[in-house]
Amino acid sequence: MTYEYRGQDRDVTGTEPGGAERIRTAAIDLYGRHGFDHVTLKDIAAAAGVSAPLVIHHFGSSAGLREACDEHVAESVNRSKTASVQRGHLPRNYVLELMHSQKHLLLYLFRAFAAGGEETDRLFDQLVDDSLVYTAAGEELGLVHPSSHPHRRAVVMLVQSFGALLLHRQIKRHLGVDPVDGPPEDLAPYMAALVELYTQPLLNADVYRNLMDMNVSSAAHTEATRPSPQRTEGPPS
Structure with a gap:
């Protein structure tokens, strides 16, 4: 399937983006519109107007x-x-x-x-x-x-x-x-x-403050009444 590129053609400075930037912008646009599982690197390369190997060159995978x-x-x-x-x-x-x-x-x-x-x-x-x-x-x-x-x-x-x-x-x-x-x-x-x-x-x-105080008090009570872990004695030497 061929996807139409509708991303930004220029970066924030108003200049034409380079290959890596154009690939990334095309990828964000296509991923956003079609999802990660339905867009291939070939689709992104075509939308960005570059070759598929150039995508690998810039991003590896x-x-x-x-x-x-x-x-x-x-x-x-x-x-x-x-x-x-x-x-x-x-x-x-x-x-x-x-x-x-x-x-x-x-x-x-x-x-x-x-x-x-x-x-x-x-x-x-x-x-x-x-x-x-x-x-x-x-x-x-x-x-x-x-x-x-x-x-x-x-x-x-x-x-x-x-x-x-x-x-x-x-x-x-x-x-x-x-x-x-x-x-x-x-x-x-x-x-x-x-x-x-x-x-x-x-x-x-x-009311909310009272609820928070109750939660804090309940947590403190739970911690105070929790049984202490039993110490396990090792065998006599």
């Missing part, structure tokens, strides 16, 4: 190309979020930010998270690490409140944001918009609900 794509996507997401913080405003929901700016990256992440595996684990870990850095910068600027557990918050925010990709059909059924296939300008119902969740408390703070 399909696994090497996938790794390069993952790294580029993570770097692009991090660059976008960092720039938003430096401009003085908190990044929007990850999905919407990518939908408005670079949809081909969003579709790639959709395919990656749906595929799973160790490659996706490494990609997600990088996204978490990067988010800790730019969120900390946002805290210093007073854009976000500090967290008692920054890593936990980062993981949950990413899961909630990208979870919408895997459940996009349900969002469309209930809200009439699709964060994967729909145009960004139609996402107002989804965005309104999202902003409310991020800016207005959902739970009564006092």
Whole structure:
């Protein structure tokens, strides 16, 4: 099957990309639209306008190309979020930010998270690490409140944001918009609900605090009442 290349023809500087960059961009575009299992290196080479051996020359294998794509996507997401913080405003929901700016990256992440595996684990870990850095910068600027557990918050925010990709059909059924296939300008119902969740408390703070205290007390009680491991004496010498 021959796939049409619909990726970006120019890099961020406005110049024509080199062979490796063009291959990577074509791969991100094709993987995002068709999935990892339905695109071959030959398809990518044809879409990028290069020979198949050149793909091997630059990336070694399909696994090497996938790794390069993952790294580029993570770097692009991090660059976008960092720039938003430096401009003085908190990044929007990850999905919407990518939908408005670079949809081909969003579709790639959709395919990656749906595929799973160790490659996706490494990609997600990088996204978490990067988010800790730019969120900390946002805290210093007073854009976000500090967290008692920054890593936990980062993981949950990413899961909630990208979870919408895997459940996009349900969002469309209930809200009439699709964060994967729909145009960004139609996402107002989804965005309104999202902003409310991020800016207005959902739970009564006092009740939630009591629940947290109960959980801590219960965990401490369980630890205190847990039998100590029995020491095993060795045979006499």
